[in-house]
Structures are given as C-alpha cells and as structure tokens.
Amino acid sequence: MDRSKKYIYGLGALIVLLSIVKHLTYDGNLPGTFWVFEFSSFMGVVIFVYYFLQVQNKKDKSISELNEKLAEQTKEHKQYIKAIKSELRQYHEAEKEEITFNTKKDKVIKKVNEIADKEKNSTIIGDEILKIISKYFEVSAGIAFSNDGSVFKAVKLFALEDDFKVEEFTPDEGIHGQVIKEYKPLKIDDIPEDYFTIFSGIGEAKPKFVYLLPIKINEKTSMLFELASFKDIKIIPLWKELLSERGSN
Numbered sequence: 001m002d003r004s005k006k007y008i009y010g011l012g013a014l015i016v017l018l019s020i021v022k023h024l025t026y027d028g029n030l031p032g033t034f035w036v037f038e039f040s041s042f043m044g045v046v047i048f049v050y051y052f053l054q055v056q057n058k059k060d061k062s063i064s065e066l067n068e069k070l071a072e073q074t075k076e077h078k079q080y081i082k083a084i085k086s087e088l089r090q091y092h093e094a095e096k097e098e099i100t101f102n103t104k105k106d107k108v109i110k111k112v113n114e115i116a117d118k119e120k121n122s123t124i125i126g127d128e129i130l131k132i133i134s135k136y137f138e139v140s141a142g143i144a145f146s147n148d149g150s151v152f153k154a155v156k157l158f159a160l161e162d163d164f165k166v167e168e169f170t171p172d173e174g175i176h177g178q179v180i181k182e183y184k185p186l187k188i189d190d191i192p193e194d195y196f197t198i199f200s201g202i203g204e205a206k207p208k209f210v211y212l213l214p215i216k217i218n219e220k221t222s223m224l225f226e227l228a229s230f231k232d233i234k235i236i237p238l239w240k241e242l243l244s245e246r247g248s249n
Contacts, residue, residue: 122146126156137233145224179212185239186212
C-alpha cells in the first residue's frame with residue numbers, strides 16, 4: 001500500500017473515532033438535524049474515500065501497465081542491441097576472414113607462379129605446389145597430375161601412401177579430362193561412393209569436398225591438382241585469379 005492510501009485510510013479512521021468519542025462523551029440531547037448532518041458528513045467522507053480509492057486504483061493500474069510496457073520495451077531494446085552486436089561481430093569476422101584470405105591468396109599465387117616459371121620437372125612442381133596449398137589451406141589429401149603427351153599421370157601424392165593407385169586419364173575422359181579441356185577449376189561436393197577414403201588420427205572417412213585445379217606450366221606441359229578436404233576451403237576464386245594472371249601460357 002502506497003503512502004497516499006495510508007493517509008486516506010488514516011483520515012477516515014480518525015473521523016470515525018472522533019465521532020464515536022463525541023457521542024460517548026456528550027450527555028445532552030441532540031436535535032434531529034444534527035443527526036442528519038452527522039450522517040451526511042459521515043457518508044460524504046465514505047464517498048470521498050471510495051472515489052479517491054477508485055482514482056488511486058486506476059492510477060496504480062496505469063502505472064503498472066506502463067511499467068510492464070517499459071519492461072517489454074527494455075527487453076526488446078536489449079535484444080535489438082544484442083542482434084546489432086552479433087551483426088557487427090559477424091561483419092568484423094567476415095572482414096578479418098577476407099583480409100586473411102586476400103593475404104593468403106596473394107602469397108599462394110605468387111609462390112605458385114614462381115615455381116611454375118622456375119622449375120622444369122613436373123614432379124618437383126607438383127610436390128612444391130601441393131606443399132604450398134596444404135600450408136595455407138586445410139587439405140586432407142592431394143594428387144598432382146602432369147601430362148605425358150596426351151595422357152595425364154600422377155606425378156606426386158600428398159598424404160597418401162606411395163603405393164596408392166591413381167588412374168591415368170586423357171582430356172577426353174571423365175570429369176578430370178573435362179576440367180583440363182575447359183581450363184576451369186571445379187569444386188565437387190557430391191562425392192562418389194567409390195572415391196578413396198582419407199585416413200587420419202581419429203579414423204577414416206570420405207572427404208566432403210574435392211577440388212580439381214588445372215594449370216598450364218608452358219606450351220607443352222599442363223597439370224591438374226586434385227585436392228580432398230573435409231571442409232570447403234574456398235580455393236576456387238583464388239585459382240581463377242591465378243589462371244587469369246597466367247593467361248594461356
């Protein structure tokens with residue numbers, strides 16, 4: 001009960017108490033008009049108290065509703081601030097990831113170009129490029145193919161046994177040949193059932209993504225890098241830029 005209600009209850013109780021005391025201590029006879037006035041006064045006080053309490057209850061109800069509305073708005077405001085903070089965090093993470101990727105992209109393109117332009121041996125080129133890619137990207141396994149005439153053969157394996165059997169192919173055969181012919185990198189996320197299994201410290205499983213990355217070393221030599229990973233390493237845009245820089249060689 002708030003202070004104003006306490007005061008009005010106290011005033012009503014005081015009036016009633018004084019009226020009782022007055023009647024108990026007064027010995028004379030009182031005229032009828034006095035009783036009428038007394039009763040009217042008492043009823044006036046009762047009505048006043050009643051209406052005062054009604055107004056006060058409405059006021060309390062309005063304050064309560066305002067408090068509830070304020071609490072709801074405060075909750076919505078906190079949720080909005082939380083959402084904004086989450087968006088800002090995602091934006092900063094994306095910006096940081098983009099900066100990291102661009103830095104990584106520049107380094108990979110530069111080193112791949114240096115190796116491709118410097119080395120003549122396709123086995124060394126395959127080994128060095130696989131090492132560079134695995135350094136900057138989460139590659140679980142990889143194969144470097146190089147053409148021997150019109151046939152592409154595996155010249156280097158990464159994270160695979162040396163006796164791992166890799167089939168040869170020509171530019172007219174299968175998806176590998178299609179990538180060589182079109183000279184466009186390809187990401188595969190629908191992994192065939194017969195695709196090789198990757199062994200790791202926690203067991204063995206098929207990769208989630210496979211990337212086929214073609215590159216022309218010179219007029220006579222072309223290579224294809226087949227990469228397997230458990231996550232999307234987003235290397236396709238980088239490789240497209242690399243191919244664009246190298247042109248048709």
